[in-house]
Amino acid sequence: MSVFILPQSIVKEVEKLCRLFLWGASGKCSKLHLASWHQVCLPKAYGGLGFRDGASWNIALLAKYVWAISEKQDLLWVKWIKVIYLKGVNFWNCVMKQDSSWYWRKLCHLRSKFSKREVLAAGISGKFKPSKLYNSTINQQLVEYKNAIWGRTILPKHRFLLWQVVNSYLLTKDNLARFNIQLNRLTCPVCEYHLESHNHLFFDCCHSKRIMSFIFAWLGFQAWSSNYNDWVVRLNIGQSGIMDSILNLVLAAVIYSIWRNRNKCIFYGYSLTASCIAKEVITLVKYRLYIVHNRKISPQHKLFIRKLQCN
Known part of the structure; x- marks a missing residue:
């Protein structure tokens, strides 16, 4: 070329x-x-x-x-x-x-x-x-969520999935219905009560809420909104501090794990418990936080990271 x-x-x-x-x-x-x-x-x-x-x-x-x-x-x-x-x-x-x-x-x-x-x-x-x-030559507006999604702290496969979630590109059942694809049920495969959508799967589903509660307890505070639209707005603020990088890392890992568990329900017919998924996320984040140690961060942030890795 x-x-x-x-x-x-x-x-x-x-x-x-x-x-x-x-x-x-x-x-x-x-x-x-x-x-x-x-x-x-x-x-x-x-x-x-x-x-x-x-x-x-x-x-x-x-x-x-x-x-x-x-x-x-x-x-x-x-x-x-x-x-x-x-x-x-x-x-x-x-x-x-x-x-x-x-x-x-x-x-x-x-x-x-x-x-x-x-x-x-x-x-x-x-x-x-x-x-x-x-x-x-691109006639397009800049997006504010670039730093939140494509930060180096987040795992590459998590970034790709997070990009799809922010843009509502995942093949949830409400999106599949738009293509007139015949499905046996449109309900969430995890809780089996409500229509599966991005908002429900990651924020409204009772199973996802239990996962979030475990993660919030580990973090020591509520890191993001429990509403899909508010969460997207938060990402669009475009913060790039060390705390925001850590929270985005945790969020990306949670969303990836919820989506993977959803697929297990569909293709294999079983679901992991909320505590099991939360433990997987916490373990992954603890290992991933080691790459933050090499950055120039305040003693307060270093202490917060140590607490997360010790809990």
Whole structure:
């Protein structure tokens, strides 16, 4: 991609392999998922997963040649271009000739994809940053939950699930019903009383509440709201202190464990007790907190972490 403009058929095949890797495969098709490929290809700061849209990324990579010509870099091929094609004319104003090479025509066509200002802005300290140019074309608002979800303290698989929960992308039964998928029951597979939704499964279900009570008792205070919407608002505040990192770590581990237990109920027909799940979460968090010791934190926070690891 950094050398040639790839055929669209190849780009689509690469993207197909990425989708199969991300969501899993059923035959030659990716499994059912709610997140669009456009959403997945957004940077994490804009609410996506940081994948790249193949065609746009291909063009952004090739724009480095346009930047080198515009900046008149001291390169042999740039000097050759100036003598053969430009002949004293600015690249952005030059007219393609019929006998121009295929590659030169492709470079000239890139002028319709980006403005001169955008290309030059992607050059930082004498180096071209294709990601900066790629992001400049995104017409999307920044999300505030980026630091809360993608913090290094949280386990990678927990981050991915937490991203889905925040955006209501999990395949809960209320979401499956939207696709007219026939289900025997729409009730929560854990408590079997209420319609399964993100709000119910993680916050209203009696089993989840018992897990939360064990976790709150271990923490020594109530770390987050017991309401789904209020919890999403809390994540969008965008706090990045050490206490927020710890609470987000705990929350991500709790949500992951609840979702895994829900799947056990559906596929294996049994559920772990709330105390057993809470113990698993606490053990995982205790080990994960060791990576925080290397950070520069206050004695008060160090004492709080030691208490958690000793309890």
